Amino acid sequence: MKIKLKDTIIVNVGKDHGRQGVVAKILPQDNTVVIEGLNQYKKHVKPSQGRKGEIVTISRPLDVSKIALVCPKCKQVTRVGYRFVEGKKLRVCRKCNTDI
Numbered sequence: 001m002k003i004k005l006k007d008t009i010i011v012n013v014g015k016d017h018g019r020q021g022v023v024a025k026i027l028p029q030d031n032t033v034v035i036e037g038l039n040q041y042k043k044h045v046k047p048s049q050g051r052k053g054e055i056v057t058i059s060r061p062l063d064v065s066k067i068a069l070v071c072p073k074c075k076q077v078t079r080v081g082y083r084f085v086e087g088k089k090l091r092v093c094r095k096c097n098t099d100i
């Protein structure tokens with residue numbers, strides 16, 4: 001998974017195309033991420049015992065292929081590269097070569 005929590009990303013498809021958001025949740029098994037405040041849908045919750053019916057807004061997960069990382073340093077949409085330092089894998093921005 002190239003995306004990590006709290007990453008700033010930009011959405012490439014759908015109704016939030018071109019909008020930026022912050023990764024709030026990662027679902028590696030589905031290859032999807034939840035972006036705070038994006039890809040929101042209204043969900044109708046039916047009334048049940050002791051609870052009123054209501055409409056809640058939820059952020060649906062987006063496929064990682066539909067988002068792109070925005071480099072926190074150079075603010076450009078970038079691809080993630082890797083470099084190894086003392087056995088550790090570090091993510092680097094392909095545009096400005098800064099560790100992310």
Ligand SMILES: [Zn+2]
Binds near residue numbers: 071074078093098
């Ligand atoms: Zn960069």
